[in-house]
Amino acid sequence: MIxxxxxxxxxxxxxxxxxxxxxxxETFFNLNRIYLLLTPIxxxxxxxxSIDFIQKSIPQEYIVQLPAVxxxxxxSEAIPSASSLWFPSLLDLWLLGIGxxxxxxxxxxxxIAKLYFSxxxxxxxxxxxxxxxxxxxxxxxxNTIFLGENIxxxxxxxxxxxxxxxxxxxxxxxxxxxxxxxxxxxxNPLVYLFQxxxxxxxxxxxxxxxxxxxxxxxxxxxxxxxxxxxxKISFINTFFNQSLIKKRISMLQKSKSRKTAQLKYLxxxxxxxxxxxxxxxxxxPKAEETQIVQQSDSEVMNKINELAExxxxxxxxxxxxxxxxxxxxxxxxxGDKVYTSVQEYLDETDEDGDMSVAFTEIERxxxxxxxxxxxxxxxxxxxxxxxxxxxxxxxxxLGNDLGLTGRQRIVVQFKIDKAxxxxxxxxxxxxxxxxxxxxxxxxxxxxxxxxxxxGKKVNVIYSLPIVFEVK
Numbered sequence: 001m002i003x004x005x006x007x008x009x010x011x012x013x014x015x016x017x018x019x020x021x022x023x024x025x026e027t028f029f030n031l032n033r034i035y036l037l038l039t040p041i042x043x044x045x046x047x048x049x050s051i052d053f054i055q056k057s058i059p060q061e062y063i064v065q066l067p068a069v070x071x072x073x074x075x076s077e078a079i080p081s082a083s084s085l086w087f088p089s090l091l092d093l094w095l096l097g098i099g100x101x102x103x104x105x106x107x108x109x110x111x112i113a114k115l116y117f118s119x120x121x122x123x124x125x126x127x128x129x130x131x132x133x134x135x136x137x138x139x140x141x142x143n144t145i146f147l148g149e150n151i152x153x154x155x156x157x158x159x160x161x162x163x164x165x166x167x168x169x170x171x172x173x174x175x176x177x178x179x180x181x182x183x184x185x186x187x188n189p190l191v192y193l194f195q196x197x198x199x200x201x202x203x204x205x206x207x208x209x210x211x212x213x214x215x216x217x218x219x220x221x222x223x224x225x226x227x228x229x230x231x232k233i234s235f236i237n238t239f240f241n242q243s244l245i246k247k248r249i250s251m252l253q254k255s256k257s258r259k260t261a262q263l264k265y266l267x268x269x270x271x272x273x274x275x276x277x278x279x280x281x282x283x284x285p286k287a288e289e290t291q292i293v294q295q296s297d298s299e300v301m302n303k304i305n306e307l308a309e310x311x312x313x314x315x316x317x318x319x320x321x322x323x324x325x326x327x328x329x330x331x332x333x334x335g336d337k338v339y340t341s342v343q344e345y346l347d348e349t350d351e352d353g354d355m356s357v358a359f360t361e362i363e364r365x366x367x368x369x370x371x372x373x374x375x376x377x378x379x380x381x382x383x384x385x386x387x388x389x390x391x392x393x394x395x396x397x398l399g400n401d402l403g404l405t406g407r408q409r410i411v412v413q414f415k416i417d418k419a420x421x422x423x424x425x426x427x428x429x430x431x432x433x434x435x436x437x438x439x440x441x442x443x444x445x446x447x448x449x450x451x452x453x454x455g456k457k458v459n460v461i462y463s464l465p466i467v468f469e470v471k
Contacts, residue, residue, distance in 0.1 A: 012043035072469030399470035
């Protein structure tokens with residue numbers, strides 16, 4: 001999830017960079033409007049689109065991670081799992097942010113409603129005019145223009161003409177669209193920047209339409225003549241915004257962009273293609289982890305001939321050599337695990353070459369003696385019995401004997417084979433004595449009822465952390 005969020009941010013930054021570098025100064029306002037509406041959505045969707053014919057699948061390790069066991073002194077208990085203790089997850093924080101953003105959004109609606117009911121109403125040309133007493137506000141929201149009664153009549157006519165364009169072009173819909181994005185993606189600063197660029201573009205569009213019918217010089221003077229009060233609400237079209245005045249006048253003086261400049265919008269195509277390819281390949285193993293040595297047909301044949309000659313000279317093969325040869329001569333199927341070495345294959349297969357089955361897919365999990373029920377009940381019972389067994393049998397005197405203090409973490413890996421036996425026990429710990437103790441305990445576990453898949457007994461690998469507390 002974190003990787004996808006980073007991709008969303010990077011893609012939206014790239015789209016915004018293209019707009020800032022190539023499109024912002026052009027007078028193709030309607031095309032820019034489409035661009036600003038489309039690219040935030042593209043940036044959000046593209047990380048979740050994959051191209052099958054170039055996507056690589058990643059083999060997964062099928063090891064069951066058991067909850068850690070705490071041992072030490074008179075304490076012997078399993079560390080509570082994440083399901084028994086509540087910690088705020090990313091989802092919890094995201095939902096909290098959505099809730100706070102929604103509250104702020106409705107607060108801004110309340111401020112508009114308060115102004116709406118405080119003013120007197122007039123109707124003209126399909127829009128509603130609200131005269132707000134004792135103020136100089138000037139903005140529009142959907143089909144309503146809010147105008148302070150302290151604004152002069154001359155300026156009022158220009159403001160109304162300007163705000164009518166916002167209403168006709170349905171600019172409030174654009175801003176509300178970004179407001180919804182701000183609620184859902186409250187943590188994403190790019191959404192705020194996109195909304196800001198859209199609000200600026202709306203002013204350019206309205207200025208262009210108004211000055212097509214009115215004298216530009218007089219319009220400039222009206223822009224500079226008064227400083228109107230404006231409500232700081234992100235989804236309304238304010239007539240006067242001091243930070244935008246210079247940009248609006250500069251854009252009004254700008255010559256129309258040449259039609260050939262529209263070719264700049266084609267930059268969107270290679271940008272999208274690059275992002276799609278990156279998304280499809282982003283889950284591939286890194287190059288240094290999956291180096292492939294390509295050999296010519298003649299080189300492969302030479303190796304096969306050398307192998308055949310060695311087998312004939314020896315006369316017979318060990319079981320391990322037979323399994324290794326089986327790996328080399330068996331055709332790989334889609335979904336099969338990819339091994340980085342023959343030894344890895346030998347370590348994870350039994351003497352018949354059968355694979356250990358994924359714990360999440362196994363039809364019946366291995367069963368600790370005395371446990372009953374379905375898979376979930378068996379898993380829970382297995383965890384509890386293992387935790388209790390380790391806690392009861394671990395030699396806690398080792399802490400004093402070795403002069404240890406604090407927490408010592410031991411990780412044990414073992415396999416329950418097709419006969420239910422505990423085999424291939426391995427351990428990692430700060431001290432060899434702790435490794436030996438962990439291996440000793442796991443080997444003392446009783447024989448289990450093996451796991452089953454499609455009616456056949458199968459191997460299952462487990463990993464068990466042990467936390468040894470020395471008090």
